[in-house]
Amino acid sequence: MAQPIITVRQLSKTYRVPERDAGLLASIKSLARRTYNDVQAVRDINFSLEAGEIVGFIGPNGAGKTTTLKMLCGLLHPTSGEAEVAGYIPWQRSGVYLRRISMVMGNKSQMMWDIPPLDTFRVLGEIYHVPAAEFKQTLDELVELLDMGELLTRPVRNLSLGERMKCEMVAALIHRPSVLFLDEPTLGLDVSTQRRLRRFVADYNRRRGATVILTSHYMADVVELCPRVILIHQGSLLYDGALSGLVERLAPFKLIRLTLNQEQAPTIDGHLPPNVEVLERENGRLVLRAGRAETPAITSRLLDTLPVVDLVVEDPPIEAVIDQIYQEAKV
Amino acid sequence: MRYHLKLIGLFIRASAQQELAYRANFLISLLHSLLNFGTGLLGLLVLFEQVEAIRGWDFASTLAVLGVYLTVGAVRDLFIGPSLDALTGINGDIWAGRLDFTLMRPVDIQFWSSFRQWRLLAVFDLALGAGVLAKAIFELGAAVTASHLITFLILLGSGMITFYAVQLAFTGLMFWNPGMLFSWVFNGIFQMARYPVRLYPGGLRLALTWIVPVGVITTLPAQALTGDVPALTLVGSLFLAAALFTGASLLFRTGLRRYASASS
Numbered sequence: 162m163a164q165p166i167i168t169v170r171q172l173s174k175t176y177r178v179p180e181r182d183a184g185l186l187a188s189i190k191s192l193a194r195r196t197y198n199d200v201q202a203v204r205d206i207n208f209s210l211e212a213g214e215i216v217g218f219i220g221p222n223g224a225g226k227t228t229t230l231k232m233l234c235g236l237l238h239p240t241s242g243e244a245e246v247a248g249y250i251p252w253q254r255s256g257v258y259l260r261r262i263s264m265v266m267g268n269k270s271q272m273m274w275d276i277p278p279l280d281t282f283r284v285l286g287e288i289y290h291v292p293a294a295e296f297k298q299t300l301d302e303l304v305e306l307l308d309m310g311e312l313l314t315r316p317v318r319n320l321s322l323g324e325r326m327k328c329e330m331v332a333a334l335i336h337r338p339s340v341l342f343l344d345e346p347t348l349g350l351d352v353s354t355q356r357r358l359r360r361f362v363a364d365y366n367r368r369r370g371a372t373v374i375l376t377s378h379y380m381a382d383v384v385e386l387c388p389r390v391i392l393i394h395q396g397s398l399l400y401d402g403a404l405s406g407l408v409e410r411l412a413p414f415k416l417i418r419l420t421l422n423q424e425q426a427p428t429i430d431g432h433l434p435p436n437v438e439v440l441e442r443e444n445g446r447l448v449l450r451a452g453r454a455e456t457p458a459i460t461s462r463l464l465d466t467l468p469v470v471d472l473v474v475e476d477p478p479i480e481a482v483i484d485q486i487y488q489e490a491k492v
Numbered sequence: 493m494r495y496h497l498k499l500i501g502l503f504i505r506a507s508a509q510q511e512l513a514y515r516a517n518f519l520i521s522l523l524h525s526l527l528n529f530g531t532g533l534l535g536l537l538v539l540f541e542q543v544e545a546i547r548g549w550d551f552a553s554t555l556a557v558l559g560v561y562l563t564v565g566a567v568r569d570l571f572i573g574p575s576l577d578a579l580t581g582i583n584g585d586i587w588a589g590r591l592d593f594t595l596m597r598p599v600d601i602q603f604w605s606s607f608r609q610w611r612l613l614a615v616f617d618l619a620l621g622a623g624v625l626a627k628a629i630f631e632l633g634a635a636v637t638a639s640h641l642i643t644f645l646i647l648l649g650s651g652m653i654t655f656y657a658v659q660l661a662f663t664g665l666m667f668w669n670p671g672m673l674f675s676w677v678f679n680g681i682f683q684m685a686r687y688p689v690r691l692y693p694g695g696l697r698l699a700l701t702w703i704v705p706v707g708v709i710t711t712l713p714a715q716a717l718t719g720d721v722p723a724l725t726l727v728g729s730l731f732l733a734a735a736l737f738t739g740a741s742l743l744f745r746t747g748l749r750r751y752a753s754a755s756s
Contacts, residue, residue, distance in 0.1 A: 236595050238749065256598035264596060271593040273506055275513040284502045288597055290495075316513065 165209035166340065166372050167233065172242035173396075174203040174228050202228040204396040205242065212339070215366050215373040217387030217404070221487040225396040226376045230342050233374070234264050247340055260289055263338035265329050267348030272317045278328040279313040282335055289336035296335065303331045306361050323354035330361065341365075343375040347382055359385050380479045392486065399486070404479070412482045415456045416440070416475050417449040422468035432466040434459050445470075499599070500607050507574075507610035521613040528565070529620045532558050532686050547690045552631035554688060556714035559625030560648060561686040564655055564709055566617035572656055574609040576663045586666050591751060602744055606660070628717070635718045643726060644716040650733035651709040655682075657736035658705070660744050667747030678704065685710040708732060 180198045181191040203225040210216055218226050231237045233244060235251035235258065244251055249258035273281045286296040304310050307327045312320060317328065326346065333341065343362065347355040359382055366373055377383055383390060383404065390407060392400040400407055417437070423445045433439070436455055441448040451459045456474060463469060511517065536558060540551040549557075578585055585591040594604055629636050662678050681704050684692070689700045689707035701707040708729050715721050 231592070234592075234596055236592050236751075254595070259596055259598040262596070264592070266592065269588075269590055269592065271590075273510065275510040276506060280506055280509060284499075284506055287499060287502055288599055 166212040166247055167208075167210040167374075168243075168245045169206060169208050169229075169233070170243045171205045171207060172203060172229065172232060172244055173201065173205055173240050174225075174232060174237060175240045176200045176202055201396055203232070203239075203393075206393065206396075206398040208391055208398065208401050210372055210374070212372055213366070213370045214389065215362070215375065215386050217383035217390040218374055218376045218393065219383060219390055219483065220393040222378075224393045226393055227344055229393070230264070230344055230374065230376065234262060234342055235259070260336060261338055262340045262342065263333040263336070264342040264344065265333045265346045267326070267345035270317075270325065270329060271332050272325065272328050274318050275316055277314045278317055278320075278331070281317070281328075281332060285332055285335050291336050295337075299335055299337060300331070303334055306364055307331065307357070323350050326350060326354070326358065330358070334365065337369060339369070339371055341371050341373045343373060343377075345377055346375070347377060347379055355379065355381065362386060380483060384479055394487070407486075408476055408479065408482050409453070411486055412477045413453050414450050414477065415453055416477055417451055417456070417460060417463070418471075418473040418475070419447040419449065419463065419467070419469060420471040421445045421447070422470055432463075434462055496603060503608050504610050504612070508612050511612055518613060521611075522616065525613075525617045525620060528617070529562060529624070532562065533624070535686075547688075549688045549690060552628055553714060553718060555624060555631060556628035556717050557688050557710050558686055559621055559623075559628050560651070560710045560713050561621075562617060562624055563621030563648070564652055564685075565682075566614050566621050567652055568655065568659070569611055569614035569617055571607055571610045572659055574611045575606050576659055578609050579605055580663055580666045584666075586751065595748075595751070601748060602660070602741060605663070605744075606656070628714075632717055637719065640717055640719045643719075643721060644713050647713040647716045647721065647726065647729060650730050651713055653733040654705055654729075654736050655709045657733070657740040661736070661740035664740065664744035664747040667750045682706055682709075688714065705732065705736075 176199070177197045178200050179191070180196050181187045206225075206229065218230070220226050228237065232239050233246055233251050235254040238252045247258065247261050249255055249261075251258065251262075271281075272278060273284075282300060283296075291299070304313065307330060309324065309327045309331075312324050312328065317325060320328065330346070346362075347358055350358070362373060362375070363386060365371060373386075375382060375386060388403060390400070390402070390404050391398060392407065400410075433449075434451075436452065437459055438450040439447060440450055449459075460472065460474060464472065536551065536554055539546070540554070544550060546554075579591065580586060585594065594601060597604060629641075658678055681700075684700060685706035689697050689711045692700060697707070701711075712721060712725065712729055716726075
């Protein structure tokens with residue numbers, strides 16, 4: 162088995178956060194005497210990644226995803242625990258390590274605002290010691306993949322959010338990092354730009370064999386890109402495995418969508434099996450919920466006993482499953 | 493070294509492009525420079541219209557202090573100020589969490605934070621400062637020898653390092669309290685450095701020499717032009733510059749470790 166490129170052991174991070182009550186008096190009091198509260202953002206998490214994997218890092222707001230990513234990038238020192246990325250301890254921030262990684266943040270920009278993106282890329286190329294020929298080749302490749310040739314010479318402040326995010330991607334990849342951290346890269350983007358960026362990340366991963374950790378609140382990003390997900394909630398790791406496994410484990414049921422002959426529909430009640438739950442019912446259309454194991458038998462009985470015009474069996478929507486996890490915080 | 497010089501060249505180029513994007517700034521900057529220069533010079537002319545010398549300082553040597561003040565201020569406005577100011581304040585890199593990107597660069601963070609933003613219009617201030625200095629040296633005449641000039645240049649250099657170190661230290665304090673604009677306090681005090689420290693009353697004079705060392709930054713180099721700096725003071729000021737630089741770098745780097753990044 163190949164050596165993992167990212168190894169995380171018992172990693173924890175506690176922030177010391179100043180606390181004070183609302184109001185002017187409390188603000189004045191806090192000048193003289195500050196009180197602090199310890200907030201544990203990440204608790205003893207463990208995982209490892211093989212080179213070339215794309216892994217979705219999911220969890221509700223404040224779960225500890227970004228804190229974990231920032232520790233892996235070397236931006237934050239952990240309170241305890243160990244991590245190794247590409248053979249380096251991230252928070253030692255050695256030059257060689259920093260040349261091997263990159264991060265894209267959906268809510269922060271590394272572009273120079275008043276000048277065209279090409280100038281930012283050139284500065285970054287020099288900072289990362291990218292030879293001129295390699296710089297040109299990488300830039301051409303990225304520009305072609307993102308279809309953004311016409312953006313290179315326009316000031317960044319005149320670009321749309323989607324166009325800027327394409328520039329952020331190029332800025333992050335100009336030095337060909339082998340590990341890429343994407344922190345909500347599709348935040349606020351329209352559906353087609355999101356799709357384009359997802360395709361780009363998949364292409365980049367295939368071409369360069371880069372390892373990618375992605376956090377996103379858009380499940381479409383995770384479903385399309387990440388065969389494996391790591392679920393984190395209140396700082397603890399709740400699940401690490403295939404996305405489909407998460408759905409099966411958390412939602413051990415299927416949805417059956419039925420369309421019945423309108424005239425006979427009102428008489429169905431007596432014919433429904435006892436182990437199904439009616440979720441929706443409107444004009445002869447029904448949505449039923451049934452246990453995974455019983456679904457084949459139930460479908461067969463429904464087809465035998467009811468005037469079925471159409472029947473579809475499907476998994477519950479991933480958003481509903483994730484919402485359920487976030488609400489209940491258990492897997 | 494070559495790598496760092498090349499980066500400085502790129503930073504200057506990018507900053508020039510950014511400045512040229514806002515044409516109105518050019519005129520306002522020009523006006524600001526002329527006002528700064530004019531008020532300083534006017535103050536001296538009014539003062540020395542009445543008296544020959546104040547506490548041993550005549551017009552020419554006081555003009556030299558103003559020249560050093562304008563030159564040091566111009567160097568600050570050229571790159572130290574714009575670069576360090578980009579870190580501090582509301583919407584500064586520390587507050588907004590953009591320092592994340594800086595910390596991920598394979599370059600020395602102190603180098604990056606001190607040189608990455610240039611305000612090239614400050615070259616005009618630099619020319620004014622050099623002009624005032626040249627005029628002061630001309631007025632001082634034969635009193636300025638070659639060895640005085642060398643001592644002056646050494647003290648000007650160490651004064652600039654002291655000045656940079658204080659600015660860096662105040663910026664470093666931002667990691668403990670991102671909302672406080674510590675460097676504003678220092679810039680206010682630095683205004684007093686346009687006159688020789690000996691012009692101020694006893695307690696204030698001592699404070700301006702040893703506590704907030706603006707006297708070391710402007711008065712000492714001007715004194716050197718007339719050979720008025722004892723060897724011990726020269727060595728002491730070099731030692732102060734080295735100690736402050738080391739201390740400020742340490743404080744800045746310790747502060748960096750406290751940087752918690754802004755939340756997502």
